Amino acid sequence: MPGGVAQKRETDREPDVVAMPEADADQDAADQQVAVRESHEAIGREEVPDEGREESPDVDEAAVSAEDEAASKLQHDLTIEMGGGSHTVTKKDTLWEISEATYGHGKYWKKIRSANPGKVSARRNGHRDLIHTGDELALPLVKVGPRDAFEAMVVNDPALREFADQFAMNDEQLMGMLQQARSTGMTYAQMIDAQRQFYEAQAAERGISAGEYIAEMHGSIGGGTNAGKSTKWAEEVENGREAAWQARFEAAEEKVRTQSRPDVRQAIEEATANGGVFKWNPSKLDALGVVAMGSNWNITVGMDWVEAAEDDVDRVAASVMHEMFGHGAYGAVRAMFVANESFAQLDPEEQAKANPALVSLTFGYWESEIFAELIEFGHDRVDNPTDHAFGVNPSGEDMSDGKTQTHDVRKQLQEAKAGVAPTLLPGLLQGLWRRIQNEERIQDEARAMFLRDVREVLGDVL
Amino acid sequence: MFSDRRWSSACSLACALLLVACGRPSKPSDRNPPPTSSIADAGATPADAVAVAIADARPYVRDEEAWDYLATFSDEHLRGTARAEKWLLAHPDRARPELLRCVGQTWWNQITSHAYRLLGVIGHEDDVPVLRAVLMSGAEREAHYAAMALASMPHESAFEALEEGVGSPEPEVTGTSIFALGERGDERARKTIERRLADDLISVRRQAIYALSKLGVEPSRALLEQRVRVETDTGVLGVLAEVLGAAGSP
Numbered sequence: 074m075p076g077g078v079a080q081k082r083e084t085d086r087e088p089d090v091v092a093m094p095e096a097d098a099d100q101d102a103a104d105q106q107v108a109v110r111e112s113h114e115a116i117g118r119e120e121v122p123d124e125g126r127e128e129s130p131d132v133d134e135a136a137v138s139a140e141d142e143a144a145s146k147l148q149h150d151l152t153i154e155m156g157g158g159s160h161t162v163t164k165k166d167t168l169w170e171i172s173e174a175t176y177g178h179g180k181y182w183k184k185i186r187s188a189n190p191g192k193v194s195a196r197r198n199g200h201r202d203l204i205h206t207g208d209e210l211a212l213p214l215v216k217v218g219p220r221d222a223f224e225a226m227v228v229n230d231p232a233l234r235e236f237a238d239q240f241a242m243n244d245e246q247l248m249g250m251l252q253q254a255r256s257t258g259m260t261y262a263q264m265i266d267a268q269r270q271f272y273e274a275q276a277a278e279r280g281i282s283a284g285e286y287i288a289e290m291h292g293s294i295g296g297g298t299n300a301g302k303s304t305k306w307a308e309e310v311e312n313g314r315e316a317a318w319q320a321r322f323e324a325a326e327e328k329v330r331t332q333s334r335p336d337v338r339q340a341i342e343e344a345t346a347n348g349g350v351f352k353w354n355p356s357k358l359d360a361l362g363v364v365a366m367g368s369n370w371n372i373t374v375g376m377d378w379v380e381a382a383e384d385d386v387d388r389v390a391a392s393v394m395h396e397m398f399g400h401g402a403y404g405a406v407r408a409m410f411v412a413n414e415s416f417a418q419l420d421p422e423e424q425a426k427a428n429p430a431l432v433s434l435t436f437g438y439w440e441s442e443i444f445a446e447l448i449e450f451g452h453d454r455v456d457n458p459t460d461h462a463f464g465v466n467p468s469g470e471d472m473s474d475g476k477t478q479t480h481d482v483r484k485q486l487q488e489a490k491a492g493v494a495p496t497l498l499p500g501l502l503q504g505l506w507r508r509i510q511n512e513e514r515i516q517d518e519a520r521a522m523f524l525r526d527v528r529e530v531l532g533d534v535l
Numbered sequence: 536m537f538s539d540r541r542w543s544s545a546c547s548l549a550c551a552l553l554l555v556a557c558g559r560p561s562k563p564s565d566r567n568p569p570p571t572s573s574i575a576d577a578g579a580t581p582a583d584a585v586a587v588a589i590a591d592a593r594p595y596v597r598d599e600e601a602w603d604y605l606a607t608f609s610d611e612h613l614r615g616t617a618r619a620e621k622w623l624l625a626h627p628d629r630a631r632p633e634l635l636r637c638v639g640q641t642w643w644n645q646i647t648s649h650a651y652r653l654l655g656v657i658g659h660e661d662d663v664p665v666l667r668a669v670l671m672s673g674a675e676r677e678a679h680y681a682a683m684a685l686a687s688m689p690h691e692s693a694f695e696a697l698e699e700g701v702g703s704p705e706p707e708v709t710g711t712s713i714f715a716l717g718e719r720g721d722e723r724a725r726k727t728i729e730r731r732l733a734d735d736l737i738s739v740r741r742q743a744i745y746a747l748s749k750l751g752v753e754p755s756r757a758l759l760e761q762r763v764r765v766e767t768d769t770g771v772l773g774v775l776a777e778v779l780g781a782a783g784s785p
Binding site: 291292293294295304305308311312313361362363364365366367376377380381392395396434435438442456457458459460476477478479481488 | 603606607608609610611612613614615617618636637640642643644645646648649652676679680683710711714718737738741742745770774
């Protein structure tokens with residue numbers, strides 16, 4: 074077993090999943106890049122209205138099909154279906170070894186024997202495990218644990234081990250990653266190559282280069298705004314209020330830790346156990362104009378978050394669950410990894426045309442973001458200072474009254490459709506879906522609405 | 536904090552200007568945000584009262600496209616906002632009603648600060664009275680963002696609104712107006728700011744020193760050095776030393 078495939082969730086195993094540009098230069102670059110894009114051409118396989126921006130469909134948010142509703146139940150299943158196909162026996166083959174190569178462990182050899190009556194003979198000692206050179210053995214589909222599946226899959230896909238070593242994974246995370254590999258039917262190298270070809274094909278359709286295409290997409294999807302200098306925090310500093318704000322932050326953190334709903338407190342405890350902390354960075358968040366950011370199991374907050382928490386801890390529950398728990402629990406984001414690696418395959422001069430800091434945010438962030446939004450859904454309320462997963466929350470409140478964006482899940486799916494190779498996307502989604510199915514903090518209602526949105530945006534891919 | 540008379544004045548002004556500023560044809564819509572009048576009835580803050588004035592100025596019909604772009608700013612990671620900002624700035628007449636609506640909303644969310652900022656960047660003179668009303672409301676956070684929006688607007692009325700803010704009995708309004716005048720960089724504000732170097736409030740004195748540093752220290756060096764000799768607050772003395780030191784010796 075590779076050392077990186079840890080048995081528990083670990084911290085610091087992943088780049089900043091929020092991947093907000095750290096420097097103003099990145100923001101400026103994104104702003105400059107957005108100016109390039111005027112085309113309203115479709116991105117991806119089908120027309121995406123107005124540069125990927127969602128039209129305003131009249132969706133009955135509560136309406137999901139009976140099929141989606143039935144499929145939305147929590148399912149704690151940490152197995153991957155391995156096998157299928159056949160194996161032609163060669164000299165020196167044993168059932169144990171065939172099982173090891175197919176399912177990651179020799180202990181499944183009897184499954185092969187059962188699937189091949191008449192092709193496995195008894196030895197003189199009575200053990201019925203003798204196979205014959207030249208025979209074609211059927212390899213049945215067997216549900217195996219993620220660690221066995223990993224060992225089987227890494228034989229043909231060594232980059233899986235690199236990924237696992239880089240981002241030590243728990244069983245949930247490993248299962249999701251393997252499901253993605255299994256569903257795409259590609260090795261890592263093939264996935265990265267497919268995404269690179271996608272960049273190039275999209276660029277060719279537009280008559281531009283791959284680097285230029287990526288830069289355009291930064292502006293369309295990934296680029297943040299240049300919110301300008303940090304005036305509010307600067308004024309607070311000039312007023313000599315830094316210490317007072319620090320105290321308010323600490324009090325707000327304590328209030329959230331102790332007065333939030335039990336499930337939020339429990340999630341905070343889990344994040345804390347994984348090394349997550351509340352970070353106070355008002356200068357950065359004020360400059361960006363965001364309420365909170367997340368990385369690993371951490372949540373970074375600014376003045377607006379503190380004021381909302383002071384007002385009512387439930388107002389920040391969604392942000393805590395989203396940033397601290399949602400992204401933290403999801404762990405390494407395979408789509409981001411593929412995006413970055415495929416970008417790195419481009420010629421250096423093409424890479425220089427885009428902003429490397431925005432590549433994963435633009436083309437891969439949707440995967441973790443959807444998971445985080447679904448986690449957040451159970452805590453969403455109309456005065457949540459940030460956006461909303463769907464048009465309603467579990468209480469049936471109309472989130473459009475909150476004067477912030479609704480349907481973020483749908484937006485993420487549209488971004489995925491626009492920026493991910495069609496050969497990859499269904500498989501990546503299936504891995505994400507396994508994670509969603511297994512996560513007890515995601516409500517069935519959210520799962521059902523996610524399925525509905527997937528059908529509407531991408532068709533029958535799950 | 537905010538007298539009834541001033542509240543009424545601000546609301547009336549905001550109402551009047553909104554009627555002019557938001558000249559789109561309108562009809563009632565079931566997608567309108569809920570009525571906010573109840574906030575005022577329930578003993579709301581001054582900022583809420585201004586929000587009521589804006590919200591009630593006319594029947595409101597959401598411009599869905601403009602709204603969608605503006606709503607992008609609620610994305611936790613601000614994805615897509617560069618494109619949204621570009622569109623909003625390219626369509627100021629459609630953006631402004633939605634931005635004003637945000638300024639007048641009943642609670643602060645991630646969009647709000649961007650709404651103030653974009654109003655400032657668009658810089659439509661009709662919005663000055665609304666921003667002035669918010670500034671004079673005395674609500675600290677809203678006042679700051681209104682002042683900064685006024686600071687980026689070129690109009691004389693914006694400058695006057697900030698000068699009026701300096702004279703406010705509310706220390707928060709005074710301080711944030713001084714800060715904004717410094718950011719605005721208008722030399723005409725120097726005398727107004729210099730007078731506040733001797734303000735009774737430490738926070739106002741600090742803001743005045745900061746604002747003068749933004750305008751340029753040298754014309755006010757003598758006054759700042761004089762302040763060093765009489766200042767008793769160690770924090771302010773530290774800021775003075777920093778500003779004078781950063782500017783170098785005459």
